[in-house]
Each structure stands twice: as structure tokens, then as C-alpha cells.
Amino acid sequence: MARHHYWFSACLVCVLASTGSAQTLRKAADRAGVLIGTAVRPSQFSERRYASVLAREFNMVEPEDALKWWVVRPDRHTYDFRAGDKVVRFAQAHQMQVRGHCLVWGRDNPDWLTRGHFTSRQLSHFLRDHISRVMKHYGDQVFAWDVVNEALDENGKLRDSIWYNQPGIGLAASGTAYIEQVFRWAHKACPGALLFYNEAEGETVNRKSDAIYAMVKDFKERGVPIDGVGLQMHISGNDIENESMTASISANIARLAALGIQVHITEFDVSVPVDSSGLASRDDLKQQADIYRGVVRACLENAGCTAIQTWGFTDRYSWIRSHSRGTRGQALLFDRDYEPKAAYQAVLSELSAGRVLSYPRSVHPSN
Ligand code: XIL
Numbered sequence: 001m002a003r004h005h006y007w008f009s010a011c012l013v014c015v016l017a018s019t020g021s022a023q024t025l026r027k028a029a030d031r032a033g034v035l036i037g038t039a040v041r042p043s044q045f046s047e048r049r050y051a052s053v054l055a056r057e058f059n060m061v062e063p064e065d066a067l068k069w070w071v072v073r074p075d076r077h078t079y080d081f082r083a084g085d086k087v088v089r090f091a092q093a094h095q096m097q098v099r100g101h102c103l104v105w106g107r108d109n110p111d112w113l114t115r116g117h118f119t120s121r122q123l124s125h126f127l128r129d130h131i132s133r134v135m136k137h138y139g140d141q142v143f144a145w146d147v148v149n150e151a152l153d154e155n156g157k158l159r160d161s162i163w164y165n166q167p168g169i170g171l172a173a174s175g176t177a178y179i180e181q182v183f184r185w186a187h188k189a190c191p192g193a194l195l196f197y198n199e200a201e202g203e204t205v206n207r208k209s210d211a212i213y214a215m216v217k218d219f220k221e222r223g224v225p226i227d228g229v230g231l232q233m234h235i236s237g238n239d240i241e242n243e244s245m246t247a248s249i250s251a252n253i254a255r256l257a258a259l260g261i262q263v264h265i266t267e268f269d270v271s272v273p274v275d276s277s278g279l280a281s282r283d284d285l286k287q288q289a290d291i292y293r294g295v296v297r298a299c300l301e302n303a304g305c306t307a308i309q310t311w312g313f314t315d316r317y318s319w320i321r322s323h324s325r326g327t328r329g330q331a332l333l334f335d336r337d338y339e340p341k342a343a344y345q346a347v348l349s350e351l352s353a354g355r356v357l358s359y360p361r362s363v364h365p366s367n
Contacts, residue, residue: 022351024056025344025347025351026057028351028352029308030059031351032300033355034299034305034306034308035059035097035306035307035308036058036309036351037096037099037307037308038060038061038312038313039061039063039064039101040064041066042063042066042090049338050314050338053314053338054090054094058096058313059097060091060098061087062098062100063083063087063101064101064311064319065083066086067083067102067134068102069113070110071083071084073110075110076126079133081134081137084138088138088142091141098143099142099143099144099145099307100135100138100144100145100193101145101266102146102147102198103130103131103147103148103182104131104147104149104163104179105148106161109162113126113162114162120168123163123169124170131182131185131189135190135193143193144194144196144227145194145196146197146266147195148183148198158175158176163182164178169181169182176215179197179215183219183224184225195226195227195228196228197212197215197229199212199229199232200232200234201232202231203231203232203233203249204249204252205248212256216259217259220261227261227262229256229261230266230267231249232266232311233265233269233295234267234268234271235270236271236328237270237284237291242287242291242294246294246298249298250298253299253304254304256304257302257303262304262305263302263304263306264306265299265305265307265308267309267310268295268308268309269311269312269331269332270331271320271324272284272328272330272331273328274321274327274328274329278315278330279330280329285330285342285343286342288341288343289341289343290346292333292347293346293347293349295308296347296351300353301355310333311332312332313332313333313334314335314336314338315329315330315331315334315336
């Protein structure tokens with residue numbers, strides 16, 4: 001009977017989704033009950049087309065760099081929230097949610113910190129103060145934080161970092177204890193915020209995602225306050241088996257969600273090879289659209305996957321060109337002139353199809 005009920009409401013959702021033609025990602029995502037976000041650079045808000053596409057298509061933003069240590073902490077004594085505040089003001093003006101990124105990372109830290117030869121005691125003090133000051137400054141204006149970013153290497157071992165063991169905050173020989181410590185500090189600073197562990201290259205089932213899974217399972221069993229895992233999802237769109245990749249992503253999302261946490265796709269982009277003028281082949285852009293479609297579907301078919309966020313939205317501004325030294329690019333949903341690409345249509349159609357019908361039985365809450 002309950003199952004009957006479920007299929008009935010599923011069909012209803014299906015009908016609603018197909019008759020009401022959602023013309024933007026944002027409308028379709030609202031209807032599907034998922035957040036659709038993008039990383040943003042506040043220096044671009046003054047560009048009319050940037051601002052209007054952003055407000056029209058997305059219901060969530062995340063500062064791409066504006067809340068990183070090197071921006072917020074120009075020196076030991078200063079907290080500079082100007083860039084982050086611009087993002088929050090834009091979001092408020094357009095009824096968007098804000099994700100915070102990121103409080104603890106071994107990279108993108110200012111020189112005064114990394115070259116300061118501080119003791120573990122001093123670093124522990126700096127980090128606790130940083131987490132508390134930044135989270136309290138934003139309060140409930142930021143609903144979710146990447147508390148820790150990229151703490152694991154490709155084998156699932158903890159990366160060396162200033163916060164872990166170089167010299168670390170005093171928990172260098174204790175595995176994930178330093179991560180546990182900062183989640184506890186974050187929860188104390190802002191009990192209402194959702195706290196995420198964010199990671200690269202742990203999207204499919206592999207050694208790194210096994211380690212993330214084990215850590216989160218341990219944290220949940222011991223009551224460490226963690227609410228979610230962010231899967232960055234920077235994908236190189238050539239050498240991959242599309243279908244088996246998205247099946248593996250879906251399985252990974254399902255096992256994380258089964259621990260009682262949320263999964264956010266946090267930094268989604270699909271880079272493709274580009275020529276010297278920055279242009280990709282039509283075939284690669286088509287394959288890119290298929291990858292976007294597959295990943296969005298993998299999220300929507302898991303109830304615990306609650307947000308899909310791309311790392312920028314226009315090929316005009318993306319970290320990929322410089323990161324790949326000009327060999328890759330065109331990774332996002334809109335081209336350099338803000339025209340929607342095939343990838344955009346793929347994401348829109350997946351979002352418009354809604355999420356209920358696609359639940360595999362094994363992860364639907366009523367099963
Ligand atoms: C990148 C930004 O996009 C660039 O603007 C910046 O120069 C370097 O950092 N994983 C992360 C992000 O968690 O913070 C990184 O962002 C991309 C990889």
C-alpha cells in the first residue's frame with residue numbers, strides 16, 4: 001500500500017515536472033527540491049550579464065576565493081570580510097543560499113602563516129580563533145561550510161599540511177583527530193550551520209572515497225558533528241568511461257547518504273581539450289553534456305544529494321585555463337558570451353525531469 005502511494009505521488013511529480021516547462025535551472029531545481037549553485041567572484045558582479053545570468057539561473061552561491069585564508073587574513077591580526085560580504089549581499093538581494101568555502105585547507109594560506117615558524121600551540125590558537133570569528137561573522141547568512149578541504153591524498157592517507165603535521169595543531173600523530181577537533185570547534189562557533197568535509201577525486205568508489213567513507217562513519221558513530229560530504233567533481237572530459245563513472249558516483253553518493261549525512265556536489269566542471277584560441281571540438285562538447293547529465297542524474301537519484309554546484313558558470317571566467325596551462329577549458333554551462341551550451345540543456349532537462357521517479361529502490365526512504 002505504501003509502495004502504491006509512492007508510485008502514485010511519483011507519477012504526479014512526473015506529470016507536474018513535464019507539464020510545467022521550467023525555463024531556468026533555478027526554477028527546475030526549486031521544483032526538484034535541490035539547490036543549484038555556482039562559485040562566484042565578487043569582482044564580476046558589476047558586469048551586467050554576469051549578474052543577470054547568475055541571479056536568473058542559480059539559487060545558491062559560494063565565494064570561489066573570497067573566504068580563503070589568503071583573502072580574509074592579510075596579516076596575523078586582521079580579518080577582512082569585504083569580499084565575502086559582497087557575495088552575501090548579492091545572495092540576499094536575489095534570495096539565494098550561501099555556502100562557505102573553506103575554513104581549513106593546507107593550500108591557499110598566506111605567507112605570514114606558512115612562513116611564520118609558529119608552534120603547534122600558536123597554530124591551534126590561530127585556527128580556533130579563525131573558525132570562530134569567520135563563522136560568527138556570517139552566522140545564519142551562510143547555511144553550510146566546507147570546514148575542511150582536501151585533507152587526503154589519492155591513496156586515502158592524510159596529506160602533510162600546516163594544520164595536520166607541519167607542525168600541526170598538536171594532533172600530528174593521531175590520524176583524523178585534527179579534523180575531528182576542527183569540526184568540534186566549528187559546531188561550537190555556529191551550532192546551526194551544516195558542516196561539510198570537501199574533497200577532490202573522491203567522487204567514484206576508489207581508495208580516497210573509501211577513506212572519506214571510513215572517516216565519516218567513525219565520526220558519526222562517535223557523535224563528531226559532521227553533516228555532509230562535498231564531492232568537488234572536477235572532471236576531465238576525455239579519457240573516461242562515462243557510464244561506469246556515473247554509476248560509481250551514484251554508488252558512492254548512496255553509501256555516504258546511508259550514513260545519515262548530506263552530499264553536495266561542490267565544484268562541478270568538465271574540462272575539455274582546447275586549441276590555442278581556447279576552443280574545443282563539437283564532439284568533446286557533446287560528450288561534456290553527457291557527463292553533466294550523468295552526474296546530475298546520479299545526484300537526483302539519491303535523496304541525500306541535496307545540492308549541485310558548478311565551479312563558475314561562464315567559460316569567460318574559469319580556473320581551468322590557467323590551472324591546465326592553456327591546454328583545457330570550456331568547462332562550464334555557459335560559453336564566453338553567456339550563451340547556454342549543450343551542457344546547460346542537459347542539466348536543465350535532468351532537473352526538469354525531477355528527482356522522485358529516479359530513486360533506485362535501495363535508497364528510497366520508504367524501502
Ligand atoms: C581555485 C580557484 O578556482 C582559483 O581561483 C584559485 O586561484 C585557486 O583555487 N579545489 C578547491 C578550490 O577546493 O578552492 C580551488 O579553487 C579549486 C580546487
